[in-house]
Amino acid sequence: MEPYWTLKSGERLHINDHVYVSPLWDTRDGTPYSVARIMEFLPPKETDHVPHKGKGKERWTRARVAWFYRPGDVTDRQVSDSRLLLAAIFSEVVPITQLRAKCFVRHRDKIADLVAWKKKPDRFYFNKLFDPYIKKEFEVLLSTEISNLPQNIKDVLCSRYEFIVCEKEVVQELTDPIHLCDTCNAWCANADSVRCDSCKKFFHMACVQPPLMAKPSRGYGWSCATCARRHEEDVDAHDVRHDTPPVRGRGNGRGNKPKRVLNSLADDKESDDHYFKSWPFRYFGQYTVAEDTLDPNDLIFPRAATRVGPRFQATVPNIGEKRPEEIPERGGHATIEILNWVCHMPSDAVNEVERRKGTLTSRRDMQYNVDYLTEVIFRLSQAFISKQPLENVSLKVPTSLRKWKKTETRYTDREWNDEEIRSFSAAVQDYGGELRLIRDDVPTRTMPEIVRYFGKWKNAQLRLQHRQAQLLESSGSKSRRAQVPDSDDEGSVIRFDQESAQPAAIFCGSCRTRDSAVWWKAPKGMPSSVLCDVCGLNWRKYGDHGYSRINRDDPLLAKRIAEKREGTPLTAVTAKRQKVGPMSGDSTPTPPPYGKQPTCQCCKKPNAPGKVLKCKKCALTVHAATCGAMVDEEAAAEWLCDVCQNETGLEASLTFECMLCPRSTSDKKGALNSAAVKRDAGFLRSGKPTEGQSWVHTLCSIFNPDVQYADAGLLRTVEGVSTIPAQKWSAMCNICGLREGAVIRCAECNLDLHASCGWKSNFKFGFEMQAVKPSKRDVTTVVFRSLSGVLVPYVACAHHTVDTKRIFSLCDMSHTGETVLQIYCRTYKQIAAGHSYALLRKARRLDTLIPQPHHHHTKVPDPKTVQSVAEQKCAQCGTEHSPMFYPVLDNDAVDTDGTVVGKKVLCHRCHWPKVHAAVEKGVAEMGLAAREPSALVEPAGA
Structure with a gap:
């Protein structure tokens, strides 16, 4: 009778069935189930045979399983398909109690409709194999697709194995028609054959004359004797050589061959794959000798290139070489530290050691401490070796001098407070x-x-x-147990007593639902510590805790769809009159209504993922990640925003006015009136200090690409306001009509606007995930919600549609608990740590802002034509004493060829006011003169 194992659900597991395998929840630390194939059932370790214990009693305690890997377990590459697996030629013996439930795994080429297959629960597929020893992925092909083999080898290969494993580079070669030698008409293996570049025929290297000892080097070709002779005749006749007929190049894919589907999708039974020694595949790649596969004992594991040569082998010295006498012998008293000398002590000394060991401390727990006992034996051994009385040994000082260490070392760690x-x-x-x-x-x-x-x-x-x-x-008491599925261990389920209601604050960490028949423990890093029944099983089976109704196996939703009447929506309005029946004592009571939660002024979602903070003073209410706050749950009620906190810390200006926005627009013509304001401006109370002790809106600093943060985690301090181009300062905002502040542009119509004006006018603010070509390696990409690409700030008018683009709002959160705003700022807005100090960065920006004084001379004057320092006199004040004299350059003082010929000079005191006036003029030309005189310096350092 074929062996089997019966699960708690009554389902039978047979050999070659695919199952979920997992230890207890605490042991696996919240990781999803593993997928494996049952190879055999095994009896207990103590028995060599299978005991028969009678009818109804299981006789198996262990099972040997062949593992499948999830792509995220073996590589850092993000794979969005949670049903994709990697096969492996690797097996282990696990306790049979770790078998959770049955699943189905098929090869990609044996599935007719992959989309329909993945819609069914517990369905997986694979098309590659991962070797855990070589750490490399291999292609998995159907053995019937291999055509470049002798018929006898192919028949044996197809009769034993369903699949073959090979490198990606040899897939095209194995699926090509059979390669026959043009000389002996025998099969040409790739390792000992060559191909003519002209006629494209194959030859054994031993069949050509003279025989070839090795293949041509990479980049070189080889021609057979016939083609070489024809080429010589063409050259001698000065004839134009005809072009080589086009031949299909060797690719890395499988070509355009139609995939043969062997099994029907409707068949839910395990596939009829044939196995040889419990394995359905073997390695048949570029390091395989085809004739060796006929041996049934040939190893089936993937292989790598043979590492033979001086680069891989050690240089072994000749046996019998004389050893230099000056090298000390290892293991002597001069090279090691004696830790224990008790075995060499006489019996009376050993008794004294045992007596002293118990009297050196009065703490009972220390008498069994390993560190304490090790130190006691060490110090007593040192005293015995130095012939000192053991009564002098004490442990009052916790440090001692150890060999090879310069300072004294503690024998145990100090107590933790x-x-x-x-x-x-x-x-x-x-x-x-x-x-x-x-x-x-x-x-x-x-x-x-x-x-x-x-x-x-x-x-x-x-x-x-x-x-x-x-x-x-x-x-002898038994805890009350809820009615939970049998597919997981009981320690993975959160239970509540029947007398006590479900806590009001509990919600699913994935879909945010508050109603579930069973609550499962959630993995670390999620907003909640529990998952609902659907999300909990999806995480354990598929390793996917992202909320997606399409990929969720929701039996409750399927039941509602099946039971609803035609034409009735699922979310129908409850009838006014309902039949009230007697309440069952076993039913779960309705939880009380939840308290009102603060609503984020940025995303307007009270139940959005993450913690919502409310400023104790100004009532600013935003998500913690939106304003860069890191606050403990206990201190959330006392949280102050940056602007309110500055009123006591005085780190920046007490006047909160954004430098990137226009000044107060209440009395200016064309300003944004109250009728145009469509969105609550409460989020604009969130501000960040600049390096010049001024302020900018958090929104303006995020969506202005020219500014960065010294600490992107906290979104402060804002640097680089002075690097904003002058045209952005002088451009007019199309919303408020003012030419003040720095503008940004609409991503769709290139409309210039202030970020704050766009926010008040209900513009769309978010981040767009743009795909990047693989050839662009210098672009920094990020991964968010299984999507990879470049995050770009996106601002668009209210009337633009964004359905075709991947846009994320500011508070959207990833599976790891990070918002898209945090990921963007950390990746693209953080100043590199190696870019010097903040003060030096500010000075460099000042150098680029302040124009240098222009001297109109183009040639160095001849020393003969310039007066000496003793003869120079200031043309303005008449002084003859100055650290440096500057020539006065006018039209009369410069010759036609640019040579300075004038004699008028200015002293340092008279020259500097002219330079300062030029600086002020340059600042005004950059569009900053519209600001107050007290704020002229700020753009240079901000």
Whole structure:
């Protein structure tokens, strides 16, 4: 009888069935299920045979499974298709209790309609294989598609294996017609054959005269004797050589051959793939000898090039070489540190060591501490070696001098205080086992101390769980269990007692629903710690926690669609009169209404992902990521925005006025009137300080491409206002009609506008994901919601349609919990760390802004024609004493060829006011003269 295993759901699993495999939730740390194929069922390790325990009793405890990998598990490449897998020639033995449920995996070429196949639940497909040892992907082809093989080898290959695994470079060669030698008419293997570049025929290297010892080098061709002789005759006759007939080049794909579909999509049974020694595929690539595949014991694993040569092998010295005498022998007392000498002590000394070991400390927990016992034995051994009495050994000083170390070393870590323990526990809850991130949250501890304490903390947690389990078993009480699916372990489900209602604040971390029959634990990094029934199963099966109604297996929605009447919408209005029946005691009571949540003034969504903060003073209400705030949940009620916080810190100007917007427009003609304002301007109260202690709107600083942030995580400090081109300052805004401030443009019609004016006029603000060609390697790309490309700020008029573009709003969040605004600012708005200091960056921008004084002389004057310093006299004040004299250049002082011939000079005191006047004139020409005199310096440093 064929062996099988029965799941809790009653479904039977047979050999070669595909299943979900997963350990307990706590063990796998929230990762999705793994997909595997059952190769065989195994009895317990202690038994060599399968015991028969009678009817109804399972006799298997283990199973050998062949793994499939998800692309995200083995590569950093983002793959949006959650149903795509990578096969592997790799198997492991797992406990049979880890088999969760049955699924179906097919090769891509054996699926008639891939879209319809993926719409069904628990359906996967693959077309490549990943080798975990070589760390490389290989193509998987149907063995019946291979044609460039002798018939006997092909028959054996097709009878044993359903697929063959090969490199991408040899796919075209294997699917070509069979290559026969033009001399002996035998099959030409790629390793020992060549191809004529003229007639395109194949030859064995041993069949040509003279025989070829190696293939031509890359970039060179080879011609057979017939073609070479014809070429010589054409050259001698001075005849024009005819062009070589076009031949299909060797590509990397499979050509345009139609794919043969062997199985019907409607057949939900496992495919009729044939296996040889429990494997449906083997390697048949460029490093395979075709004749070796006839051997049934030939290895089927992927292979790499043989690494033979001086680059890969070590140079082994000759045996018997004399060793220099000055090199010390390893392992002696001079090269190692003696840690334990107890085994060499006499019995009375050993008894004394045991006595002293218990008297050196009165703490009971220290007597079993490994670090303490190691240090005690070390110090007692050192005292014995130096012939000192053991009574002098003490552990009052926790440090001791170790060999090969310059300073004394502690034998154990110092005690952790309460603040460090709290920081460590919070970091573990946020980052899990990522110890480097935990080290950043506990800066008072070194990395070795973090590692050691993590082991102790983990052991304490396991001990606490074990004690709780023992108490439950001893008390004999059984916890109430909700009716949950049998496809996952019970520790992965959140349960609530029947007497207590579901908490009001609970919601799904993916779809934000608050109604679910079963709540599942969510992986780390999501807005909520739970997932609803549909999203929880989708994450565990497909590794996809993004909300997509198309890809969701929602049995409740399918039931509603099946039960609804024709012409009745799913969201029909509830009837006024409903039949009220007796309430069941087992039913879950309706949760109480939820409290009103603050609404973000940017996206107008009260239940949007992320935390919404409200300024305690000015009532600015935005998402934390929108204004660059990092606030703990406990301190959220006391949060102050940057503008209100500046009133006490006085880090910037007390007058909040955006430098990129026009000045107060209440009394100016053509300004934006109240009737044109269609959107709440509350978000414009969010501002960021500049490097010149002024202010800009957060919105203006984000959508102006010329400014950057010194800290993009906090969206401050704004730098580069002075680098905005002059034409943007002088252009007129088409909304308010003013020529003040810096303008941006509409992405669709190139309309000039201020960012604040566009926000008030209900313009569309967001970020567009633009695709990038693979050839452009110098472009910085990002990944957001499984889409890869370049994020570009997008501002468009209200009447433009954006249905054909991938536009994300400012508060849209990715699967990892980051908003698109955070990703854009961190990638494109952050000033590089290596770009000097902030003060030096400001000085360089000042140098580019202030025009240099123009001297009209073009030639260096002849020393004979210039007066000496002693003879020079200022033409304005008449002084003869100055650090430097500057020539007065006018039309009379310059010759026709540009040579300076004048003798008038100015002293340094008289010359400098003229330079200062030129600077003011240059600033005015750049469009900044319209501002107040007190603000003239600010654009230069902002």
